[in-house]
Amino acid sequence: MDSSLLTRLLAAESLMEAISKNADLAGAQLLSATARPIDAPGYLSDLVGVTLAWNATTSLPTQAVLKASHVGFGREELPFYQTISGRLNCPVVPQYFAGGTDELTGRTWLLMEDLSGSHERPSEAPLPPTFARSTKLVEALAQFHAAGWNNVAWHDAGPTLWQRLRASEWLEPASERLFNQAGDALDSRARGVYARFLSDFATLVERSEQLQGKTLVHGDAHVWNWMLPRDAALGIPKLIDWDGWHVGVGVWDLAYMMALQWDREVRQRFENHLLDRYHAALAASGVSGYSREALQEDYRLAVLLHLRTPIARFARKMSAYVWWPQLVRIQHAVEDLGCIEMLS
Numbered sequence: 647m648d649s650s651l652l653t654r655l656l657a658a659e660s661l662m663e664a665i666s667k668n669a670d671l672a673g674a675q676l677l678s679a680t681a682r683p684i685d686a687p688g689y690l691s692d693l694v695g696v697t698l699a700w701n702a703t704t705s706l707p708t709q710a711v712l713k714a715s716h717v718g719f720g721r722e723e724l725p726f727y728q729t730i731s732g733r734l735n736c737p738v739v740p741q742y743f744a745g746g747t748d749e750l751t752g753r754t755w756l757l758m759e760d761l762s763g764s765h766e767r768p769s770e771a772p773l774p775p776t777f778a779r780s781t782k783l784v785e786a787l788a789q790f791h792a793a794g795w796n797n798v799a800w801h802d803a804g805p806t807l808w809q810r811l812r813a814s815e816w817l818e819p820a821s822e823r824l825f826n827q828a829g830d831a832l833d834s835r836a837r838g839v840y841a842r843f844l845s846d847f848a849t850l851v852e853r854s855e856q857l858q859g860k861t862l863v864h865g866d867a868h869v870w871n872w873m874l875p876r877d878a879a880l881g882i883p884k885l886i887d888w889d890g891w892h893v894g895v896g897v898w899d900l901a902y903m904m905a906l907q908w909d910r911e912v913r914q915r916f917e918n919h920l921l922d923r924y925h926a927a928l929a930a931s932g933v934s935g936y937s938r939e940a941l942q943e944d945y946r947l948a949v950l951l952h953l954r955t956p957i958a959r960f961a962r963k964m965s966a967y968v969w970w971p972q973l974v975r976i977q978h979a980v981e982d983l984g985c986i987e988m989l990s
Contacts, residue, residue: 664744765873792931807894865890905979
């Protein structure tokens with residue numbers, strides 16, 4: 647992180663003022679905030695550990711992580727922490743202490759719970775976690791989804807899945823460009839599925855808007871955006887990087903996690919068992935009236951709609967190392983789950 651940015655963000659007086667907006671200082675004063683290295687590489691952000699020294703014994707944080715998003719990113723994550731996470735009161739979301747926007751650079755920043763000592767990544771990307779670890783993740787994901795399940799207070803809280811899907815005027819021309827670039831690496835059957843999908847897309851979006859259990863979704867809940875407690879008895883999984891949050895349905899996050907990110911053989915072994923665990927965890931968190939059969943059908947529709955996602959990656963000029971494996975995986979999932987039957 648740039649040293650001048652770090653100096654501005656860790657200035658004791660202004661940082662204390664920012665923390666006071668989210669916590670009662672009870673007269674405590676911040677004496678200093680000192681940066682320290684942590685093993686937490688950021689992809690679209692810079693992260694450093696912070697040690698905070700107060701003038702008295704306090705319950706205020708003494709260890710934290712400072713995250714400064716790269717220019718153009720993090721704009722949705724900051725309002726999520728400022729307006730949503732505290733009201734949601736879900737332990738899956740990391741604790742938030744302060745945040746803002748640096749005036750000189752326009753970069754958004756967050757001061758958050760330090761997970762570097764207590765938690766770890768579930769696996770080294772792109773290796774999928776073990777089934778046991780994956781189970782912990784989907785159960786925690788269900789706990790997060792249950793916290794906002796069918797709560798009308800969240801329905802107008804931010805962007806919705808359906809707004810995002812409908813804003814897809816780029817989808818057909820981007821698909822054509824991708825198919826031209828892929829050439830005969832993309833067979834006629836895959837092209838046929840995409841032709842039917844594009845033809846039915848508007849109808850599928852309308853159908854998805856009628857699904858049960860509208861809730862808050864993360865939007866980028868792949869397994870490497872999770873942190874697992876090193877000691878399961880002392881903590882729960884934490885979900886990080888909230889720049890893609892929106893209002894939607896829980897199966898959207900599930901399909902993104904499994905059907906888009908995992909190779910066929912792993913997904914086939916894990917998928918149904920993890921859907922069972924997710925459903926059981928929803929029920930344990932108080933969600934009722936949502937059958938396992940309904941979950942399965944909703945999941946199939948979410949998988950089908952995720953045919954859009956690798957095209958979106960391509961349209962944003964991401965590397966083929968990103969969108970090509972996702973294109974292959976989502977086609978496999980659509981085929982394995984019989985999603986093609988949903989197309990006219």
